[in-house]
Amino acid sequence: MAEQLSIGDLARRTGLSVSAIRFYEARGLLSPIRTRGNQRRFPRADIRRLSFAMIAQQLGLSLAEIEAELRTLPNGRSPTRADWAMISRRIRGRLDRQIRFLEQTRDRLDGCIGCGCLSLDACGLYNAADRAAKAGAGPRYLLGNSPADFEDRA
Amino acid sequence: MAEQLSIGDLARRTGLSVSAIRFYEARGLLSPIRTRGNQRRFPRADIRRLSFAMIAQQLGLSLAEIEAELRTLPNGRSPTRADWAMISRRIRGRLDRQIRFLEQTRDRLDGCIGCGCLSLDACGLYNAADRAAKAGAGPRYLLGNSPADFEDRA
DNA sequence: GCTTGACCTCAATCTAGCTTGAGATTGCAT
């Protein structure tokens, strides 16, 4: 198996589309070198960078945030287990906060099922919804997921 | 306080912007009547519809899904507690699945912090990332990997 | 040496969820 991967190889290995990989490169997630004929060549470690990106996306990180995480990886050498573990730990913190928030929302919702209110003034869910009002323009994936994400999984 | 609310009133009561409310109307979440001068007038029950929409959005429902839920509400009369409770119960189910999914992901991540792998085939997080392969438009490839791909290379 | 497929760039397009702006009208208070 070759030292370096072509973009098609990388696409097959990660399940991403070629266009998505080019897009990610443009966003700074990857920095492949070029052949004399101008074709991209990726180090094998980039498979892992992309795996991380795919997982992180599901947890609600934007590409900009993912790029920031990946930037913490060492520059010259391939990342070690310890390098990746540091990133994983940060992700775990985020995951915990997300779970706590959802549990809170669930408990409030239970209260609301009793009263059937969903009233902005009386209902505990109000505070939850209030957060949405503060989010800026664009799609509000506050939880970081598209609707179908949790459908019959888990 | 008036029977019917102007769009500005509704915006103040919900924390939404006027433009967002108009947008939601266009998407079928609300159906205000009009004054002789063509201004919108909303029943007070619409405050609750919007509260629901805001909460549901945070839980990852798209506007189309929210519209579908709201469509289950009675047509002629204002919704009762029981009507809302039915919707809330469905939402709760989704919330539960979402929490379970995140907890699973967290547990897998804990395993990964130990090994530092984030490897697409060895890692339990793989299944999580697999979802990403199915999302979105365009051609996606199936994931298929060989273990050798992920060895640490200095 | 030709053909084919993978690759290249760049610009345009798409979905979701809104916001912003232009230009016109309404409605409440003085």
Added chain:
DNA sequence: ATGCAATCTCAAGCTAGATTGAGGTCAAGC
């Protein structure tokens, strides 16, 4: 009656995260 804020419609713009297409090049097999 007038003034001014609120409202109206409609079109265009924005962000995120990509995909799609046009037009062109590279590299390997026969």
